[in-house]
Amino acid sequence: MNAIAQASAAASEIVKILQGLLPPGRGPYQLHEPELTERERGLVNEAMAEGFVSYAGRHVGIFEQALARACGTREAVAVVSGTAALQVILHTLGIGNGDEVLCPSLTFVATANAIVHAGAVPHFVDSHPDHLGLDSGRLRSYLREIGASRDGALRNRRTGRRIAAIMPVHVFGHVGRPRELCDVAAEFGLPIIEDATEALGSMSDFCPVMRMGVAAALSFNGNKIVTTGGGGAIVTDDVALAGRLRHVTTTAKRPHPWRFDHDEVGFNYRLPNLNAALGLAQLERLEDFLRRKRSLALAYRDAFAHDACWDFIDEPPGCRSNFWLNAVKARDADGALLEEALGSLHAAGYRCRPCWTPMHQLAIHAGHPRDALPVAEDLARRIICLPSSARLSEYLQ
Ligand SMILES: *Cc1c(COP(=O)(O)O)cnc(C)c1O
Secondary structure, three states: OOHHHHHHHHHHHHHHHHHHHOOHHHOOEOOOOOOOOHHHHHHHHHHHHHOOOOOOOHHHHHHHHHHHHHHOOOEEEEEOOHHHHHHHHHHHOOOOOOOEEEEEOOOOHHHHHHHHHOOOEEEEEOEOOOOOOEOHHHHHHHHHHHEEEEOOEEEEOOOOOEEEEEOOEOHHHOOOOHHHHHHHHHHHOOOEEEEOOOOOOOEEOOOOOOOOOOEEEEEOOOOOOOOOOOOEEEEEOOHHHHHHHHHHOEOOEOOOOOOOOEOOOOOEOEOOHHHHHHHHHHHHOHHHHHHHHHHHHHHHHHHHOOOOOEEEOOOOOOEEOOOOOEEEEEOOOOHHHHHHHHHHHHHOOEOOEEOOOOHHHOHHHOOOOEOOOHHHHHHHOOEEEEOOOHHHHHHOO
16 A cells, blocks of 8 residues: 555544444533532532632542542642642752753643753653553653762763752553653662653552652642643642642731731642642542543543554553543654544544644754653654543443
């Protein structure tokens, strides 16, 4: 087959598979739709009736406790977004001021933005072709090449700047080889800050997700597995760090009944009570969301098994993914094929999307330091994300 015939065969193949799972007449199918019930309405009404709409309400604290329980951490601090969570972790750990933070290029733009907001510099490293997260083997050899220890800090020989942390991303909820990444972090004395915004409910046999490093960031944006409308959180076992985070996210005001005494330039980043009430109702249904997302993922896995053009991106060995976002990878890395498949899918009512544009290919982040990124570039030409709302499991026999 020539390339054009191959592209249209791959496009009609993926449309046919989706039509077999999700009835064509019932679309359009978005990647994610939030699921709100009477319970969400009830708790938001309760918060409104109590008159606490901003962060002083009691639902914020209850939501944080429920979240810490769900993540297996000692503390959770609820904030206005996942981006704010990442930024404020860096800020509170004293990372900024031109420090470099290692992160994947293949991620949502918020990872790199948060690093820049903190005054630090994203330093892009390559992804693993199977689990889509940071390639720890490649990262180790790269750091051996460019890193130099000086005065107790790791420096980038090329830029002279301090390399201050590693920020891995659990892409689509898959947690790949966390133990190996922790070993690399330990070898170079770097803290890990997890961008776990896509991974609430994911587990790994090798290392507790959310507890790989100092702290992890969560997101409750409308498209995430649990939503607060918009919102995020930091989960950590470090009680003192959680206290500092609560302080700095509420304008760094010293507790006093009437006096305004602020001991640093803080942020107004705490999650409002109305959003926390909504999130509390959502969190009660986390197990149910996980169960239904898994059954949808298993149906995709079966439908794409033995397909000649598309491979389902499955959970990595030793990981129990939340299957936040289902995706397939084209056998051919061909931008034209991907465009054709996306066009056919949209025309058929399946609002599928490619993976993100790698950060180093965006003008806003192109100038930052980086390793060679062949895998990130290749994956970006192959991946298509599929409709993944929990409710779609209704259509499966
Ligand atoms: C959603 C997301 C974020 C940011 O979360 P917001 O709540 O939208 O700010 C960060 N990183 C990744 C990988 C995400 O998917």
